[in-house]
Amino acid sequence: MPTVVPISPKIRPHPVLDEDLIEALPVAVYVCNLDGLIVRYNRMAAELWGRSLGPADANMLYCGAYRLHLPDGMPLPQDRAPMVEALRSGKSFRNLEFQIEQPNGQRLSVLVNIDPLRDEDGTVVGAINCFQDVTEHKLAQEHKSRIDELNRSLQRQAEFMATVAHELRSPLAPVRNALEVMRRSSPGTDAEPMQAMIERQVDHLTRLVDDLIDGSRVTAGKIDLKMFRTDLRDIVDRGVELVRHQIEAANQELMIDVPRHPVNMVADATRLTQVLGNLLGNATKFTPIAGRIRVSLTVVDNFAVLSISDNGIGIPFERLTSIFDMFSQGEQAATRGPGGLGIGLALTKRLVQMHGGDIVAESAGCGHGSVFVCRLPMRSCREASSSTTSE
Structure with a gap:
């Protein structure tokens, strides 16, 4: 037998309100009068609420669940339930997602559809809520999302290993050739050009290995900061020096705009220099000969804002977020100079976050350059503390 509580005579006859039909519906259904009191509900509604069948009581207002939550788990007060708005304004709601909590603490994800009920004059006198359990569907979606993300991660790792093999092998061939030329050269032959080339390739290999080490530390959460009072203008100078040779070799124009007064904060100067070096290295790599950086x-508002912009190849809109993922790389065909491992920007973002800041990439699209904006909180310099845990 369906659970029936006499409906207020103010509610006009409506086929949906037929008690047998309500009980036969394959979804949970309940009806509220204008005061929000639940005056009728079917067996499926009672099961989802975790209640026993029986007459509605005065505590069953707007929703029969023990508690109601938003999709993210935040509690939703009873008087803010969508049923309240439907009764107040006569508004309908479609496919709203909520979590209902049963008395035993179990939560179910439900999809809600609400329509107002009107009398012969069109006045709202009640509302009907049809809702269904989508918990298993949500779990299946989350499970599929986790599998998809795992597959993407495995694919990125496979591509990364192939990149590592290529990038580590590439500098070895010219080194080997240079050594062979030097071995066959007559005594007294000027070996300086060969030595310079070997030094460049060894430096490149060193940077790749350093990236690998830092990447593994980021993944394991083993990077610690050594925090001291520092002037961010000095960080800019040091970061520029790291890539000045590449910028000059590409005949690129470098413009630097910093305040005349000190910009002091407590930070790890070495790591912030690494951040700027990574960003400038990317800028010169993806900016054409004679380009501008x-x-x-x-x-701004007690935040230090560091911006690196260029007129290079730009970034597609869909990659503005994923470009900070580990092993993510730009279009290699458009780069100049040695490639990389796709670790630099992921490491950069993590280091900025460890300083309490954030970093975003901006671009109008391919061919329109890019801007990386890093915001760092201006922490008090009164008590500069040092984190000395080993790395």
């Missing part, structure tokens, strides 16, 4: 440092 600009570094600016400003202070």
Whole structure:
């Protein structure tokens, strides 16, 4: 037998309100009068609420669940349930997602559809809520999402290993050739050009290995900061020096705009220099010969804002977020100079976050350059602390 509580005579006859039909529906259904009191509900509604069948009581207002939550798990007060708005304004709601909590603490994900009920004059006198359990569907979606993400991760790792093998092998061939030329050369032959080339390739190999080490530390959460008072203008100078040779070799124009006064904060100067070096290295790599690169440092609302912009190849809109993922790389065909492992930007983002800041990439699309904006909180310099855990 369906659970029936006499409906207020103010509610006009409506085929949906037929008690046998309500009980036969394959979804949970309940009806509220204008005061929000639940005056009728079917067996499926009672099961999802975790209640026993029986007459509605005065505590069953707007929703019969023990508690109601938003999709993210945050509690939703009873008087803010969508049924309240439907009764107040006569508004209908479609496919709203909520979590209902049963008395035993179990939560179910439900999809809700609400329509107002009106009398002969069109006045709202109640509302009906049809909802269904989508918990298993949600779990299946989450499971599929986890599998998809795992497959993407495995694919990125496979591509990364192939990149590592290529990038580590590439500098070895010219080194080997140079050594062979030097071995066959007559005594007294000027070996300086060969030595310079070997030094460049060894430096490149060193950077690749350093990236690998830092990447593994990021993944394991083993990077610690050594925090001291520092002037961010000095960080800009040091970061520029790391890539000045590449910028000059590409005949690129570098513009630097920093305040005249000190920009002091407590930070790990070495790691922030690494951040700027990574960003400038990317800028010169993806900017054409004779292109323009600009570094600016400003202070806005107690945040230091470091911006690196260029007129290079730009970034597609769909990659503005994923470009910070580990092993993510730009279009290699468009780069100049040695490639990389796709670790630099992931490491950069993590280091910025460890300083309490954030970093975003901006671009109008391919061919329109890019801007990387890093925001760092201006922490008090009164008590500069040092984190000395080993790396």
